[in-house]
Amino acid sequence: MNRNAGPARATIVDVARAAGVSRQTVTRAVNDMPGISPATRERVLAAAREVNYHPSRFGRGLVKPSARTLGLVVGDLTNPYYADLAATVLRLAAVRGWNVVMAEPGSVADLVGAADAVVGFTGLALEPPGAGAPNLPVVEIDPPRVHPGHGRIEFERRTATGDAVRHLLGRGARRPLVLDLPGGSSRGAAFVDAFAAAGVDAVVVDRDAGWADLSPGAPDALVAFNDLGGFRLLRDLDAHGVRVPQDVRVVGVDGLALGEFVTPRLSTLAIDLAEVARAALDLVVQLSEGSADDPVRVVPHRFIARESS
Amino acid sequence: MNRNAGPARATIVDVARAAGVSRQTVTRAVNDMPGISPATRERVLAAAREVNYHPSRFGRGLVKPSARTLGLVVGDLTNPYYADLAATVLRLAAVRGWNVVMAEPGSVADLVGAADAVVGFTGLALEPPGAGAPNLPVVEIDPPRVHPGHGRIEFERRTATGDAVRHLLGRGARRPLVLDLPGGSSRGAAFVDAFAAAGVDAVVVDRDAGWADLSPGAPDALVAFNDLGGFRLLRDLDAHGVRVPQDVRVVGVDGLALGEFVTPRLSTLAIDLAEVARAALDLVVQLSEGSADDPVRVVPHRFIARESS
DNA sequence: CTGAAAGCGCTTACAG
DNA sequence: CTGAAAGCGCTTACAG
Numbered sequence: 001m002n003r004n005a006g007p008a009r010a011t012i013v014d015v016a017r018a019a020g021v022s023r024q025t026v027t028r029a030v031n032d033m034p035g036i037s038p039a040t041r042e043r044v045l046a047a048a049r050e051v052n053y054h055p056s057r058f059g060r061g062l063v064k065p066s067a068r069t070l071g072l073v074v075g076d077l078t079n080p081y082y083a084d085l086a087a088t089v090l091r092l093a094a095v096r097g098w099n100v101v102m103a104e105p106g107s108v109a110d111l112v113g114a115a116d117a118v119v120g121f122t123g124l125a126l127e128p129p130g131a132g133a134p135n136l137p138v139v140e141i142d143p144p145r146v147h148p149g150h151g152r153i154e155f156e157r158r159t160a161t162g163d164a165v166r167h168l169l170g171r172g173a174r175r176p177l178v179l180d181l182p183g184g185s186s187r188g189a190a191f192v193d194a195f196a197a198a199g200v201d202a203v204v205v206d207r208d209a210g211w212a213d214l215s216p217g218a219p220d221a222l223v224a225f226n227d228l229g230g231f232r233l234l235r236d237l238d239a240h241g242v243r244v245p246q247d248v249r250v251v252g253v254d255g256l257a258l259g260e261f262v263t264p265r266l267s268t269l270a271i272d273l274a275e276v277a278r279a280a281l282d283l284v285v286q287l288s289e290g291s292a293d294d295p296v297r298v299v300p301h302r303f304i305a306r307e308s309s
Numbered sequence: 310m311n312r313n314a315g316p317a318r319a320t321i322v323d324v325a326r327a328a329g330v331s332r333q334t335v336t337r338a339v340n341d342m343p344g345i346s347p348a349t350r351e352r353v354l355a356a357a358r359e360v361n362y363h364p365s366r367f368g369r370g371l372v373k374p375s376a377r378t379l380g381l382v383v384g385d386l387t388n389p390y391y392a393d394l395a396a397t398v399l400r401l402a403a404v405r406g407w408n409v410v411m412a413e414p415g416s417v418a419d420l421v422g423a424a425d426a427v428v429g430f431t432g433l434a435l436e437p438p439g440a441g442a443p444n445l446p447v448v449e450i451d452p453p454r455v456h457p458g459h460g461r462i463e464f465e466r467r468t469a470t471g472d473a474v475r476h477l478l479g480r481g482a483r484r485p486l487v488l489d490l491p492g493g494s495s496r497g498a499a500f501v502d503a504f505a506a507a508g509v510d511a512v513v514v515d516r517d518a519g520w521a522d523l524s525p526g527a528p529d530a531l532v533a534f535n536d537l538g539g540f541r542l543l544r545d546l547d548a549h550g551v552r553v554p555q556d557v558r559v560v561g562v563d564g565l566a567l568g569e570f571v572t573p574r575l576s577t578l579a580i581d582l583a584e585v586a587r588a589a590l591d592l593v594v595q596l597s598e599g600s601a602d603d604p605v606r607v608v609p610h611r612f613i614a615r616e617s618s
Numbered sequence: 619c620t621g622a623a624a625g626c627g628c629t630t631a632c633a634g
Numbered sequence: 635c636t637g638a639a640a641g642c643g644c645t646t647a648c649a650g
Contacts (some may be wrong), residue, residue: 022638023627025635028635031629048444056626057370058628059371060422061422062643099419099423100411102411114376135363321644332643336644368642371645
């Protein structure tokens with residue numbers, strides 16, 4: 001009967017039996033429809049409460065038009081970068097009448113069967129959903145690896161990175177240090193290339209490098225892996241008595257609004273997350289309709305110079 | 310036929326017809342099940358692609374055991390306070406095999422039919438879901454108003470507020486200014502009461518008060534409405550050359566991790582959001598099972614003294 | 619390896 | 635105002 005562990009969940013039939021009415025009368029009571037006497041309605045609702053009845057989303061969804069559901073996979077909501085994107089996606093999705101089911105990168109598979117389309121923004125390459133999800137439209141935002149069947153929002157970094165590097169060089173920086181992922185990343189590479197183009201060699205270290213790795217050679221410019229890393233950097237430099245920007249210039253990446261609240265305010269490569277969210281939603285909708293000619297959209301970064309550089 | 314605007318969505322029957330097989334053969338191909346020849350599988354998958362077939366979540370959910378879905382309504386993901394809670398809920402829900410569908414406060418109604426239970430954390434009172442959602446278990450976190458049928462996670466502020474006030478008084482503060490919501494709030498009231506208990510009158514102003522409202526009378530302690538407000542305050546004070554904590558002491562509320570990164574680091578009333586998330590999930594599960602004797606849980610704040618006070 | 623039948627829980631016409 | 639029938643899209647036994 002009941003494949004689950006717990007007690008069988010009450011269905012409309014259980015309520016009908018408990019109230020001594022038919023199934024459609026239960027529907028009428030529960031959905032507040034006309035054509036039912038107040039007395040019957042009360043009796044049915046009481047019975048529903050009695051048997052702890054919750055209507056099945058599936059039975060209902062099968063038979064009446066329901067909101068489509070977007071699966072949203074973000075890297076870490078604790079990072080305002082991802083949280084801001086999620087906030088925008090939520091807003092846009094609500095406007096378009098979609099629901100949004102969220103998951104962590106590890107749980108993408110759980111989304112199959114829960115979502116009609118998926119948008120991923122994780123810093124990693126989303127593994128394809130696999131069996132049971134044929135033609136599931138997937139859009140990845142700024143993925144490190146291109147995945148064939150998936151749509152993609154690409155970040156254009158070159159221009160803004162060039163702006164940032166020119167800005168740093170213009171202020172006299174000559175010994176830049178780039179903090180990057182252990183394996184390297186496109187954002188780190190973009191900085192190294194831009195410095196190289198100006199004849200300056202940038203040193204690359206692990207983004208989790210501690211003070212011991214940062215101080216030797218006295219870099220005069222630090223490129224953090226992201227703004228959160230930049231915040232940490234500012235704190236550590238302050239703790240060691242290093243003045244920013246006098247002793248060393250610091251630049252972050254992401255464009256977090258909170259960069260305005262740290263001291264000194266953090267210069268950063270910003271991206272318009274609202275635009276990213278909009279592009280991702282548009283694209284995923286097109287993919288669901290099977291009408292995306294070229295499933296790639298490009299959104300540019302721009303450099304925001306603040307006090308830290 | 311088709312109640313929606315767009316073209317009718319392809320079903321398993323359409324694929325079966327296109328591939329010249331039966332429905333169950335389509336199921337086998339699509340779900341990567343055994344008992345089907347590779348050739349047939351390929352042909353079916355091609356047909357599925359052809360007609361742009363996506364399996365219906367509802368048809369499938371009706372017939373096989375699926376993850377339950379938690380509706381999570383948060384105030385504003387842009388505020389790390391809410392984002393941190395959401396992150397924890399996501400993690401815990403994944404562990405327990407729940408999906409999480411998120412919505413903004415305005416769209417709670419959209420969650421009906423999408424969620425099996427709802428947790429709300431909005432700073433507002435959640436309006437009850439209404440028709441079509443009998444017995445929908447709802448848990449509200451720190452709601453301003455108590456709602457009968459709903460479960461509740463309450464924040465215990467009195468103790469920590471007392472600690473903060475004693476701390477401020479101990480450092481010589483005598484003219485506290487409390488920034489509160491226009492209509493007042495329990496967190497503001499808790500501070501006013503605690504000061505009053507020590508014989509000190511706190512002035513209350515709108516949390517969006519500008520500099521003109523803050524400077525007169527030269528308060529020597531500012532209680533921000535939340536940490537984000539505290540960050541803004543620190544920035545404004547700095548801009549006006551007011552030194553913190555020498556000239557004025559500042560305390561926030563929420564316990565954001567980012568308070569460690571502003572200058573000076575912000576003292577705050579912190580709450581363990583992981584504990585809050587856990588309590589909310591436990592309670593909502595109990596409510597779904599109809600087994601919550603007393604649907605209220607209490608989680609305490611604690612005062613964290615940092616540089617700003 | 620493939621297909622005909624039954625049924626998941628619900629709502630929507632249609633009768634009475 | 636109330637109920638019997640049909641069907642939403644899918645999977646699960648069961649036959650062949």
